[in-house]
Amino acid sequence: MAALLDVQDLNLRFPIGGGLFRKPLTLHALTDVSFTVEEGETLAIVGESGSGKTTLGYAISGLLTPSSGHIRFGEALSGAVEDRPVQLVFQDPFSALDPRMMVGDIVAEPLRLAGVPNKERQERAETVLGQVGLNAESAQRYPHEFSGGQRQRIAIARALIADPKLIVADEPLSALDVSIQSQVLNLLNKIKRERSISYLFISHDLGVVHHLADRVIVLYLGRIMEIASREHLFATPSHPYTQALMRSVPRIGRGRRQPGQSLKGEIPTPLAPPPGCVFHTRCPKAQDVCREAVPVLEPAPGRPGQMSACHFKD
């Protein structure tokens, strides 16, 4: 497999506030993020709110410009924003679709921007609506006539119509009811099988990630804590933060909770990330070195494919 996407040392900082006598603050949204996405691979990004997941998705889609670092797409692709073979699917299918456009026009809009003639646009819109499980008449209707799950299908159809190589899906299931989630999850799986498309799948739901992802990045305060194959990450999580995330997920069949195992505190503000390891303020393993030196992302002991940024990794 060739790398479809190569991200290197990506940094994204936002200046905040500031005034005549006040120095602007800097929000460190992403710091030194490097990874690749292979063709046909699903790479999941997990982490809590404020970890930079969405910012990363936007940077890769070209909606945000990195402060430094590179985002390169495979050979033959210039990487210029307008040539990016990327499409986005957003979390909330109610705000992601223009309520005054007909579904056919919404779905065909990427083609209109690319200058495809109207007749071909309409045909392709109907085909792709069929592929996401909606009938051809849907093209003549408006978004409000559809349920949440159906709207997310429309958003997915719009993402698919221009034949992207990569779909960035930002929490595409979290606004949906449980019984509808599995329908959309199956649809994403089917598209992947049929088109050998790659996904950058942003989610906080580890159950969904375990089901869909080939590899997983764990993000915390804009830094990669751990990156590993799904098997390794779930079987032998290396980073204390990954381990804490796994422990936090409620599970059926365990009976009532045993209190006292949850991680203390909350994610600090990205305006003033802690020095050293950004996780040390909540880490049960933290020592003096963690408060001073930023740990390097290195293979976990005996597991070369599993990279973990921790001075005391397992």
Added chain:
Amino acid sequence: MMIAAPASVAEIQDAHSQASGAATPLLRVQDLTIAFPAAVGREAEVVSSISYEIGAGEALGVVGESGCGKTMTSLALMGLLPPAAQVDGAIWFDGRDLTKLSARAWRSHRGRDAAMVFQEPMTAMNPVMRVGDQIAEVLVRHEGMSKRDGFSRAVQLLASVHIPSPERRAQDYPHQLSGGMRQRAMIAMALACRPKLLVADEPTTALDVTVQAQILDLMLELQEQHGTAIQFISHNLAVVSEIAHRIMVMYSGRIVEYASVGDLFANPLHPYTQGLIKTLPEMGQPGSDLYTIPGTIGGKRPPGCRFSNRCPLADAGCRQAEPALREVAPRHYVACHKVN
């Protein structure tokens, strides 16, 4: 891999029988129906003749998808239904029927006998009032405390829900707190007068998993300390399974199954409950297709069983008569024609 073996079924049942006891339950809902004047294309009845109980110190989980009636049921317990709502049936709480209360009696019930925690604490709190004053307001109203005493009690309450530097936080406005801290403050406010029943409507849905775990721990801790009964509403089966003794599954305004946590997951009987459990990603092999419940939620209710248009087992009989909720095993209730 996300599923631990259901080895603790017996434990759960034990815990339940201890918690519920044999005496009169704290809350007994009888044939509760909530209806609204019909708007076009809407079902007028959002909750249809449901009956259930919560014992003192018991935690009941209420599970269901959008529109199943779980939130309306909770609002009915608090007297917070919209004015247009028509309520039928009885809600017996500590010996009196809440549906008969005057507006004045409701005000003394809310916050003192029963309190509620909402999904989004930012919208549930007053944005222009300090957190400490909001908590104190409850104490001033119900316990007749002075403002000053109420405030210092509020600080203690913030400490009891593990908010760091509670003296300073009591002076903060809600927007100055993080989501997790706001939810802790909401819980502190709800528990200020030691209510017998805490109604929690998706209290952890807006929170991150690590913070969700902290809030669930906190609710369990407080429940065990004070013996508060809880009605815990969630769309998330796993969350409910970790906090409840018994679970009630709702669909389209009806209770379809009602059992102890152990029984429900070891032996789910209603096709909807079975579907909900099978549809969870952690139940499938990675990459495989997940089980799906056909059809969508909402739309017009079919005649007969309300789940019949999505049910894999439905036949002509199901489309004719609505099944009643009946006890098919000790304390395991199900509403389905296909269950013997």
